[in-house]
Amino acid sequence: xxxxxxxxxxxxxxxxxxxxxxxxxxxxxxxxxxxxxxxxxxxxxxxxxxxxxxxxxxxxxxxxxxxxxxxxxxxxxxxxxxxxxxxxxxxxxxxxxxxxxxxxxxxxxxxxxxxxxxxxxxxxxxxxxxxxxxxxxxxxxxxxxxxxxxxxxxxxxxxxxxxxxxxxxxxxxxxxxxxxxxxxxxxxxxxxxxxxxxxxxxxxxxxxxxxxxxxxxxxxxxxxxxxxxxxxxxxxxxxxxxxxxxxxxxx
Amino acid sequence: xxxxxxxxxxxxxxxxxxxxxxxxxxxxxxxxxxxxxxxxxxxxxxxxxxxxxxxxxxxxxxxxxxxxxxxxxxxxxxxxxxxxxxxxxxxxxxxxxxxxxxxxxxxxxxxxxxxxxxxxxxxxxxxxxxxxxxxxxxxxxxxxxxxxxxxxxxxxxxxxxxxxxxxxxxxxxxxxxxxxxxxxxxxxxxxxxxxxxxxxxxxxxxxxxxxxxxxxxxxxxxxxxxxxxxxxxxxxxxxxxxxxxxxxxxxxxxxxxxxxxxxxxxxxxxxxxxxxxxxxxx
Numbered sequence: 001x002x003x004x005x006x007x008x009x010x011x012x013x014x015x016x017x018x019x020x021x022x023x024x025x026x027x028x029x030x031x032x033x034x035x036x037x038x039x040x041x042x043x044x045x046x047x048x049x050x051x052x053x054x055x056x057x058x059x060x061x062x063x064x065x066x067x068x069x070x071x072x073x074x075x076x077x078x079x080x081x082x083x084x085x086x087x088x089x090x091x092x093x094x095x096x097x098x099x100x101x102x103x104x105x106x107x108x109x110x111x112x113x114x115x116x117x118x119x120x121x122x123x124x125x126x127x128x129x130x131x132x133x134x135x136x137x138x139x140x141x142x143x144x145x146x147x148x149x150x151x152x153x154x155x156x157x158x159x160x161x162x163x164x165x166x167x168x169x170x171x172x173x174x175x176x177x178x179x180x181x182x183x184x185x186x187x188x189x190x191x192x193x194x195x196x197x198x199x200x201x202x203x204x205x206x207x208x209x210x211x212x213x214x215x216x217x218x219x220x221x222x223x224x225x226x227x228x229x230x231x232x233x234x235x236x237x238x239x240x241x242x243x244x245x246x247x248x249x250x251x
Numbered sequence: 252x253x254x255x256x257x258x259x260x261x262x263x264x265x266x267x268x269x270x271x272x273x274x275x276x277x278x279x280x281x282x283x284x285x286x287x288x289x290x291x292x293x294x295x296x297x298x299x300x301x302x303x304x305x306x307x308x309x310x311x312x313x314x315x316x317x318x319x320x321x322x323x324x325x326x327x328x329x330x331x332x333x334x335x336x337x338x339x340x341x342x343x344x345x346x347x348x349x350x351x352x353x354x355x356x357x358x359x360x361x362x363x364x365x366x367x368x369x370x371x372x373x374x375x376x377x378x379x380x381x382x383x384x385x386x387x388x389x390x391x392x393x394x395x396x397x398x399x400x401x402x403x404x405x406x407x408x409x410x411x412x413x414x415x416x417x418x419x420x421x422x423x424x425x426x427x428x429x430x431x432x433x434x435x436x437x438x439x440x441x442x443x444x445x446x447x448x449x450x451x452x453x454x455x456x457x458x459x460x461x462x463x464x465x466x467x468x469x470x471x472x473x474x475x476x477x478x479x480x481x482x483x484x485x486x487x488x489x490x491x492x493x494x495x496x497x498x499x500x501x502x503x504x505x506x507x508x509x510x511x512x513x514x515x516x517x518x519x520x521x522x523x524x525x526x527x528x529x530x531x532x533x
Contacts, residue, residue: 053422084422084424089419097439098439107426107434111427164424
């Protein structure tokens with residue numbers, strides 16, 4: 001299994017506050033990698049550094065290397081727009097645009113220059129199907145995306161991310177605002193999606209990491225403490241701190 | 252003596268209800284008074300002939316209606332893009348530093364400067380220095396200066412209220428900064444921006460002093476940007492101060508009120524339709 005993303009010695013700073021310390025990790029292609037850890041441990045910061053979303057926050061700085069298919073994404077001259085097209089993202093709170101369901105899905109293709117109505121229609125349909133939402137919304141594509149339920153909105157956001165045909169999908173606690181049934185749907189969806197995409201998911205929910213991921217990384221105070229097969233992390237953790245966390249002794 | 256929470260609740264509700272009722276009553280009374288006393292004067296001749304002057308305020312208000320429309324159209328054509336542009340810069344591009352803070356503070360101060368001061372400025376700069384004379388253009392430029400701080404501020408607030416999550420969603424899809432602004436922030440802020448535009452139109456229609464000193468007071472039918480003119484509000488002022496035709500002044504006021512009402516309704520319905528098409532039905 002080749003690494004899709006290779007991270008070497010990444011330090012990250014918000015101003016003078018260091019949020020990540022020497023993070024090194026290989027994220028495998030067509031696998032689901034879960035990042036767990038207590039609040040403020042840096043797992044979301046790490047996730048957002050993979051598609052350079054932290055660039056939009058004033059006063060942040062990253063040192064070290066983040067390689068996507070062997071190319072450093074923080075090198076001068078890297079096209080951030082192209083990077084974000086390849087590395088899509090789903091956020092914690094469902095955040096559809098106040099636009100129609102259809103316009104939400106084709107937003108990405110449109111900003112990337114697609115204008116052909118036939119192609120956009122096709123993209124909308126395949127993306128909504130891939131996100132498991134098509135059957136629920138196919139007759140009301142011109143309704144507002146905000147009129148959907150929370151779980152549907154999150155799947156709409158996944159469809160929107162899929163529409164630009166990314167290679168990697170980053171999910172930042174995508175189920176934390178959803179009910180158990182919607183959560184289950186998203187987890188099933190992830191298993192479908194990993195055939196075509198590499199998925200990295202940040203989660204607060206350890207059961208979710210245990211049942212839905214192939215690899216798990218445990219973050220604590222900005223450091224990646226332990227990383228390995230999910231089954232091993234949850235049954236035979238090597239580090240005492242990992243064990244304490246997954247057995248619920250803190251966090 | 253301690254008043255029970257139930258009683259406080261009732262008292263508070265009563266006071267709030269009364270305040271609301273008084274606000275509505277005052278509005279109804281003013282508009283009602285103007286319309287009832289002015290209405291008998293309103294007829295075809297009044298609406299379709301220009302003022303003839305004289306102590307009795309002879310003639311109608313046709314040229315004033317046309318002047319008003321001219322002023323509003325020219326002002327809004329210049330003001331809207333300028334205000335939106337400034338707001339976009341302030342909300343999206345300006346770095347957060349002392350200079351920008353100072354600019355923002357100045358804009359706020361400027362919004363509170365009495366309009367006649369802007370009128371004098373317009374007279375000195377546009378009418379005299381730039382030799383635009385008493386003209387619709389001078390008047391409109393003055394109103395642009397007067398309203399720019401207000402519209403900029405309103406539009407900026409509306410854009411700042413667009414959640415960060417929306418911007419991030421667009422960025423994460425590969426949108427450029429400008430695409431985020433044009434396709435996400437501005438559409439989402441549109442209701443607030445429209446409100447700002449409507450209020451600006453209202454002020455452009457109702458200002459009299461700054462226009463009196465920049466577009467003159469000619470009662471002739473304006474025939475272009477460079478002609479002098481007299482808006483309805485200026486005409487009301489003229490009728491009230493220079494003639495004894497109070498009924499005509501009230502009639503003009505009634506037309507003015509109706510004009511503002513129609514403009515607001517129109518702008519509102521256009522923006523609603525625009526939004527429904529853009530955002531989809533709920």
